[in-house]
Amino acid sequence: MADEDPNAKVECEDVPAKEEETEATEPGQNDVADEVQKDKRADSSWSAPILSFARKATETLSSAGLKGSDTSQHTSDPLKTAAVKDPMVVERSNLLSMMKLSIKVLIQSSLSLGRTLDSEYPPLQQFFVVLEHCLKHGLKVRKTFIGQNKSIWAPLELIEKLCPESADISTSVRDMPGIKTGLGRARAWLHLALMQKKIADYMKELINRRELLGEFYEPGALIMEEEGAVIVGMLVGLNLIDANLCVKGEDLDSQVGVIDFSMYLKDPQATETTQDDSKMTAILDQKHYIEELNRHLSCTVTDLQAKMDSLEKTNSKLIEELTAATDRINALREEQEQLKQENAHILQTSQRKEEVTLQDSQLELETYRQTRQGLDEMYSVVWKQYKEEKRIRQELQKELELQIGLKQEMEVAMKLLEKDTHEKQDTLAALRQQLDQVKNLNLQMFNKAQESDRVAQKKEEDMERLEKKMIQMEAAMKELEQRLQNSENVRKNTDESQNELRSEMKGKVNALQKRLTDLDTLRAGLESELSTEKEQRQNLQRELHREQDNSAELRTQLQQLQGLQMELLDLRQEKKQLQQLCEEQEQALQEMGLHLSQSKLKMEDFKEVNKALKVKRHAWLKDDEATRCKQCQKEFSISRRKHHCRNCGDIYCNSCSSNELALPSYPRPVRVCDICHSLLLQRSSIRS
Numbered sequence: 275m276a277d278e279d280p281n282a283k284v285e286c287e288d289v290p291a292k293e294e295e296t297e298a299t300e301p302g303q304n305d306v307a308d309e310v311q312k313d314k315r316a317d318s319s320w321s322a323p324i325l326s327f328a329r330k331a332t333e334t335l336s337s338a339g340l341k342g343s344d345t346s347q348h349t350s351d352p353l354k355t356a357a358v359k360d361p362m363v364v365e366r367s368n369l370l371s372m373m374k375l376s377i378k379v380l381i382q383s384s385l386s387l388g389r390t391l392d393s394e395y396p397p398l399q400q401f402f403v404v405l406e407h408c409l410k411h412g413l414k415v416r417k418t419f420i421g422q423n424k425s426i427w428a429p430l431e432l433i434e435k436l437c438p439e440s441a442d443i444s445t446s447v448r449d450m451p452g453i454k455t456g457l458g459r460a461r462a463w464l465h466l467a468l469m470q471k472k473i474a475d476y477m478k479e480l481i482n483r484r485e486l487l488g489e490f491y492e493p494g495a496l497i498m499e500e501e502g503a504v505i506v507g508m509l510v511g512l513n514l515i516d517a518n519l520c521v522k523g524e525d526l527d528s529q530v531g532v533i534d535f536s537m538y539l540k541d542p543q544a545t546e547t548t549q550d551d552s553k554m555t556a557i558l559d560q561k562h563y564i565e566e567l568n569r570h571l572s573c574t575v576t577d578l579q580a581k582m583d584s585l586e587k588t589n590s591k592l593i594e595e596l597t598a599a600t601d602r603i604n605a606l607r608e609e610q611e612q613l614k615q616e617n618a619h620i621l622q623t624s625q626r627k628e629e630v631t632l633q634d635s636q637l638e639l640e641t642y643r644q645t646r647q648g649l650d651e652m653y654s655v656v657w658k659q660y661k662e663e664k665r666i667r668q669e670l671q672k673e674l675e676l677q678i679g680l681k682q683e684m685e686v687a688m689k690l691l692e693k694d695t696h697e698k699q700d701t702l703a704a705l706r707q708q709l710d711q712v713k714n715l716n717l718q719m720f721n722k723a724q725e726s727d728r729v730a731q732k733k734e735e736d737m738e739r740l741e742k743k744m745i746q747m748e749a750a751m752k753e754l755e756q757r758l759q760n761s762e763n764v765r766k767n768t769d770e771s772q773n774e775l776r777s778e779m780k781g782k783v784n785a786l787q788k789r790l791t792d793l794d795t796l797r798a799g800l801e802s803e804l805s806t807e808k809e810q811r812q813n814l815q816r817e818l819h820r821e822q823d824n825s826a827e828l829r830t831q832l833q834q835l836q837g838l839q840m841e842l843l844d845l846r847q848e849k850k851q852l853q854q855l856c857e858e859q860e861q862a863l864q865e866m867g868l869h870l871s872q873s874k875l876k877m878e879d880f881k882e883v884n885k886a887l888k889v890k891r892h893a894w895l896k897d898d899e900a901t902r903c904k905q906c907q908k909e910f911s912i913s914r915r916k917h918h919c920r921n922c923g924d925i926y927c928n929s930c931s932s933n934e935l936a937l938p939s940y941p942r943p944v945r946v947c948d949i950c951h952s953l954l955l956q957r958s959s960i961r962s
Contacts, residue, residue: 362412362494369408370501375538376404377508384515385894388556390941393465393519396537402464403531408505409460412495425456429480429490429497430463436479443467450522458527465519474509481506516942556939563938571877578866585859596852603845610838617835624828631821642814649807656800663793670786677779684772688765695761698754705747712740894918900925905948919947921954 380397391398409426416428434444443466447459467473480487481502491498496505897916902909904924910916917931918924920940926947933951934943946954 360494365411366494366496366499366501369404369411369496370504372404372533373408373505374508376401377511379538381511381514388939390516390518392517393521393524396534398517400534400537402461403533405464406461406531407533408496412492412498414490414492416490425460427456427460427463429487430460432483432486433476433480436483437476439472440467440476443470452522453526455527461526461529462521465521468512468515469517469519471513471515473512474506477509478506516940518941568877571873575870575873578870582863582866585863589856589859592852592856596849599845599849599852603842603849606838606842606845610842613835613838617832620828620831624831628825628828631824635818635821638814638817642811645807645810652803660797663789667786667790667793670782674779674783677775681772681775684768688768691761691765695758698758702751702754705751709744709747712744715740894923895925897925903927903930905930917945919950920944921946921950 376397380401383395383397384391393399406426409429413426431444433440443463446466447453447462450459450462453459453462464473467476481497484498487498496502895918900910900916903914903926905926906929908914908927910927914927916925917928919926919931920937921935924947931945931947933946933948935946935951935954936943937946
């Protein structure tokens with residue numbers, strides 16, 4: 275997060291709220307507001323937010339007076355009643371201004387103090403009280419079996435679902451044994467969120483989901499309006515603060531949340547005295563830190579003296595071990611002479627055994643080669659037979675595939691013929707329907723012929739035409755019947771041919787299956803022969819391995835003798851190394867005395883460096899005084915933000931102050947510039 279000045283944020287956010295309020299007031303009140311704005315421009319110090327709060331208080335009082343005076347003239351003058359402000363709007367503006375004041379005072383006091391804040395710190399307590407009032411504004415009363423309940427814990431529980439990171443806080447708050455009410459849980463949750471420096475992120479997630487907040491808040495509540503987003507923006511500045519709050523021991527259920535205005539209406543002289551007191555406390559802390567360093571160095575000196583005593587004791591022990599080692603060396607020499615004699619006897623016996631085993635192995639190799647040649651010839655013959663049978667099997671499979679394809683084509687042709695017959699039957703049914711229609715027409719014409727002769731003559735002509743058509747239709751019917759008979763004959767012939775093909779295919783498949791069974795039997799016999807040959811080969815290999823193991827054992831015995839000789843050499847080298855260690859330890863004792871004298875000189879240098887650092891730490895540069903980075907000389911902008919070095923107090927960009935180190939005045943690692951980082955690392959290396 276950026277180390278920006280919170281005063282600038284508060285003053286910038288006051289402007290739109292003030293402009294909205296001045297539009298709603300009467301002409302006399304506008305003059306008062308203009309005077310207040312002129313005083314604010316003339317005096318841009320800590321009193322500006324207090325004056326704005328006083329101005330808003332006068333506006334609320336004047337609006338209340340207007341309400342009482344305009345009730346009698348409500349029917350006659352509706353324009354004046356419209357000018358009166360809504361009390362919810364006034365409450366939101368007052369809470370917003372109080373929130374700005376509390377955040378500004380908290381940040382300024384924490385920066386001047388320069389340490390972590392406790393739960394007993396008054397500006398921090400007042401900040402939690404104001405935040406609690408903001409969250410309670412417009413909160414709906416929820417009815418239960420016990421009675422009415424109005425607590426801010428219910429909307430804060432939503433954050434656990436919206437932001438999974440806050441699950442640890444909510445679970446720890448629920449598990450606290452001393453907290454029983456929902457208000458106490460909400461206060462504990464706010465304390466833990468501030469210590470995590472994520473209160474702004476959690477509140478932003480809550481305000482973005484206003485459709486869920488409608489269950490808990492009324493439409494005109496502070497969180498449901500734009501003022502809620504403004505408060506979330508101001509809460510981002512609290513990430514500068516380091517707080518260490520004890521939640522378990524406090525009685526959060528029975529605390530009374532009352533805003534103390536006296537804290538924000540102090541004289542500037544009193545603030546200067548508090549700043550001087552904070553500087554004195556910082557100086558005293560540094561003094562205590564230096565005293566602790568001196569104690570630590572004295573402890574290291576005593577530790578070094580104890581190490582000196584232990585080294586002298588170890589030196590005496592090493593001398594005793596040297597004498598014991600010389601005795602061991604003499605005993606090992608005697609054992610070495612005995613081993614040499616045994617070694618010579620073993621070499622003679624091993625040479626005789628090797629000659630016998632070599633002759634036996636040569637005979638076995640010759641028999642193995644002869645058997646292998648016979649097996650190779652048998653294997654080549656069997657392999658040729660297997661290839662020929664495989665080729666025959668592939669040809670039979672190809673013939674089967676061709677016959678299956680022909681069968682499929684015949685089935686397709688049968689399906690097409692069936693479709694044709696169905697279509698012809700449909701046409702016959704249509705023609706029969708037409709014949710029925712013609713008969714009906716003939717009956718109608720005969721009835722009409724009796725009525726009039728003229729119509730009868732015409733009808734007779736029509737009848738002749740229809741009879742001709744009937745003759746033609748009957749001829750067409752006969753042709754269709756002949757075609758059907760022909761198609762049925764073709765179908766019978768195709769069925770007979772398919773039955774013949776199926777019988778032939780079954781005979782061929784049975785013959786092929788017989789051949790395959792014969793081939794499988796041959797293959798099984800060949801595999802059994804191969805397995806017997808493999809077993810014989812494995813037995814021969816086992817015997818060879820046994821002989822090789824015997825020869826390996828003899829070689830290991832030779833290597834053991836060589837190892838004994840190497841151990842004698844190693845013991846001699848260890849004797850030399852022990853003598854060198856004794857000499858080096860004597861030199862180390864002399865060097866330790868020199869280091870002790872040098873450490874005393876470095877202590878004096880360290881005191882001078884601490885004095886210089888004290889002078890630097892108080893020179894905290896303001897945000898308005900710096901427009902460029904001190905190291906890279908790049909101008910600051912929205913993307914390149916300002917960051918204070920906690921060691922020297924100068925302002926740098928993020929890339930030039932990305933390091934973190936633990937300083938005496940801060941409990942945790944804090945931001946440090948590259949120059950101070952390198953200096954502090956050099957000093958720590960000198961100390962080590």
